[in-house]
Amino acid sequence: MEVVISNPAKRETVERKDGQVQQAQEKYDLIGDIHGEISTLRVLLDTLGYRESQGRYQHPGRRVVFLGDFVDRGAGQREVVELARDMVTKGDALAVMGNHEFNAIAYYTPRDKKNTAAGYLREHSSGNQRQHRAFLEAYQHSPKDYADVIDWFKTLPMWLDLPGLRAVHACWDPVAIARLEENYAGTPCLNDALLRAASDKETWEFDAVENLLKGKEVPLPKGLKFTDAGGKVRHRMRIKWWSDATTYASAFMGPEEAETDIPDDEIEGDHLVEYSHTQKPVFLGHYWLKGEPSPLAPNIACLDYSVAKPGGKLVAYRWDGEGILSKDKFVAVDRQA
Template sequence: MYDLVGDIHGFSEPFVVLLKKLGYAEIEGVWQHPTRILISLGDLVDRGPGQKEVVDILKNMQQNGKAIVIMGNHEFYAIGWHLKGSNGKPLRPHSDKNYSEHRAFLEQASHGSPWYVDAIDWFKTLPLFFENDSIRCIHAAWHEDHLLRLKEYTHENGVIKDEVWRDPSAVELRFYKSLEYCLNGPKIDLPKGAFFIDSNNRKRSKVRLKWWDLTENPTYRSACTSVPNPQQLPDEPIALSSLPMIHGNKPIFFGHYWMQGTPELMKDNIACLDWSVVQKDGCLAAYRFDGEQVLDTNKLVWV
């Protein structure tokens, strides 16, 4: 029995409220439930005011067998910001754009402090995916072929092997393409001259594909997601070389996409649990999973 939680992004207060709503209690410094395990779908950090508290809560839960924590793109970015390649440069460039996205974590964590270094080391131990006989979990997008490529450079539990961090340049490019797909989801370029304005009021010419629900004749407007005003997208056909394939009916849970409105299921066996806690009118969402292969909207919980 699992309770799956979407992107927290350092918003510790709603996270604690959600834990209590789900029946968890803090016992001897560890949040836990007597019969259930929490699964975090990644993106613990960046943006919110309580990032250290979120990391401490989930780290303690995971290390005491009370939670499974999956890596999100923001944990991956944090590792890349800290680690340096063989050329002595950070794996993630310290550009103004990257710094602005990561600044809140660096400030709250006191960049270079023992707590910060320990957090980065823990992020490196987080799996890219979790799967068993009844459930599949990933941060942004599930795709069988991409997961096969990831498994070439991960341990059986989905944790990236140390060799990747030691010498990223020696890793095949297809690994990074698959990593990008699974941590950030598939994206496509809009037609020349087309754009939309995102939630941060930035102009975007690339858009995220709704990989879990693509029709045979998709258009930019019908097949794309995470766009505040879909009417900004051209209602033109998309020329896709292939549609993402999802094999089997085993439920899939993911986060990442800043969904809007009241939490709902994507399909009978697919749920996105990122419902924009970072926004004023957003919420932090979870799903109470008890082994069912057809998901139930009534088992969505949010604060």
């Protein structure tokens, strides 16, 4: 399948004073995690000025970049995927893979093609089934469409490095990206070997894909632990990789109740991600943020504001080429009933 990276029709050219013709910076609307919330997505696209005609959603001068996590939870599983896929196929959008698409692929893929009794790359445990139920139910009577949508998920790059901006679902980890590029033919897409390696917790590929799609984690100092929102005991913590924080307490990304368990000591080892304020802006989803959307750092913005939860919002950022992001360029739509 062809992945459309650039649509020359949408690039304006600008004639400079010296007569040279220059390509104008393409303009993008970045959209965070949708999780099956089709009516909210339609309202957001409409608010951004995208119009549907003859089955095609488009804007005369802009394109969308979807930040992944199209599926799980909401009532419009197929509808969200079909809309996004159609926009990508027709050159009206780009998209990166979220952890929920990665999980869907691994859930679908048997460990051994000839013997499904050997299980799947993502275990069909009751917890995993529950998390994936809305998606599985949407495709339960159409195995061909199910196979087809998984094939489309496999075409989604894990990161996008465009001329003026970057997009990744959770963390722009340059070390993980470099290692994946070096070992997997320079492509940001999964292939079968990488999918299998990244589904095995013992491999570096697992850590690299996990960092990009679920966020950077660091091990807690020996003997320390906390309990997460789901009641699970954790010996590692997710960090606010976009911040300048260097201690466990200041970098901690987790439930407030657990904060007292996290020491304010310097993080041990080489675990922090560096993303200087002079680099291209990077857009993320994934973090289930609450409150009023605003940048996490001058050049880093998360657009996931928990649309799948009551009171949540679907959020976009209207990007016109700027290197420093601005709070007034976020567009938020309340979750539709």
